[in-house]
Amino acid sequence: MTSSRVWGFMKAHPIATAIALTTAAVAILVSVPLVLVDISGGGRLKGKDLADAVANERRTVLATLAGIAAAIGLFYTAMRHHLDRENHTLALENHKLALESAQLDRESAQLGRDSNVTERYTRAVEQLGHTSIAIRLGGLYSLDRIAVDSERDRDTILEVICAFVRDRTRARPSATPETDAPTAPETDVAAALSLLTRPKSWINSTVDINGANLTGANLFRANLTRANLGGANLGGANLTRANLTGAYLGGVTLTRAKLTGANLTGAYLGGVTLTRAKLTGADLTNAFLTNADLTGADFTNADLNGAVGLDTVVGLP
Template identity: 40%
Template structure:
């Protein structure tokens, strides 16, 4: 044991600084005590206890059962949807066939009008079948009215029939956004005298040679439509949009042309009357 005495100048307090040092025999090592962890901080576990292992096993087992059940339920749901779509399409096909059959019923106006309204419901219920329904109604009007022409090609001096007007009304209120861009309304050579066609939307339509004398086309939109040789004598065309149309050899005698939009329209020889 060594004792060190610190001597300081006079007038200052003396302190003894004692440094005790223990010397170990040569060749021996000092054992250090293990440090204890700070109070309140537990040592991390190196192994999972039995409870954790059982819990993990239960979760894995649940997933192993749930995943196949989920896949099976999704497959069953997709199958149900497919069957529902097929059933709906089959019903629409049956309704369509029945409506076309009604349109061809002679001497029964009520049945034909019923077929027209059936096609309208199909066009509203099914977007894929909308263009077909529109095409059938357009063909019905065109062919049934064109057949009224005499051997000289003139339409009778009479108003359009009730079933034809009903089909025209359905075409006016159709959802034109569902129209097929590759098809167009075709009324070539149709006899549509005194027909009510207000607010009709028929872009790029074909009305060549149609007889529309005294027809009402107020607020209609016939942009880029072919109106060559059409007879619009005495027709009401107020506020009609005829941008880009072809009016070559059209008859517009006595037609009401107030507020007509004829931008980009081709206007050939017009204004003459035909028998």
């Protein structure tokens, strides 16, 4: 029987162990001194001499038993320390296994989420090319939901929605400068613009819809901060109170556009066409207006403080 098993038995049966050890000790104290006296020739002793010889041997046996007991105590202590160390090691190993299991569970869950996101993304992108406008709308809103759920896919989804707007609008007929009420973009394009320009959104990168034909678009209060609108057609669009801070509008057409109260601080409007546009109360502080056409535009109460290129514009009141 190994020491670990002996210790395990003694720990599991303390009363039986104590009784066995006590019985053994008593038996040894009673019998062993008599045997030792007899071996040493004390068998010829009588009376008090025999009793003294047995007492002496008993003291010797008792001292020996005390030493053995001390040794057993040390053995107990060593075994307890050994088992405690083994239990501690086992606990550490169990903790490590638990951590590894938890990590595997997390990785498995992440793989499941990634697989789910990939499937949802693929299906949503396929929907954007469908002939049914309702299905295209479903694809757009699915992409928006994925972007909310998956931070790492947001930039890709932003690029996809921007490309959708550019591709879906470039074939639209452009409104003429004389058109008072240009046709608004289709419902799916309007929905995409709403997702791209909400004041509070998951979008942290640049909205790039350069060259898009967005005549008649409703972009009221749109958030187009630092957006790239270069070469886009926004004739007749409603940009009332839109935020275009730092936006790039180089060569943009804004004929008859409504920019009342719009924030164009630091925006680039080089070569922009703002003929008959309404910029009442607009903020163009530090805006770049080099070679802009402002013929017939309404700048009532507009702030042009620090605007660059005013000496090159056409039609400034």
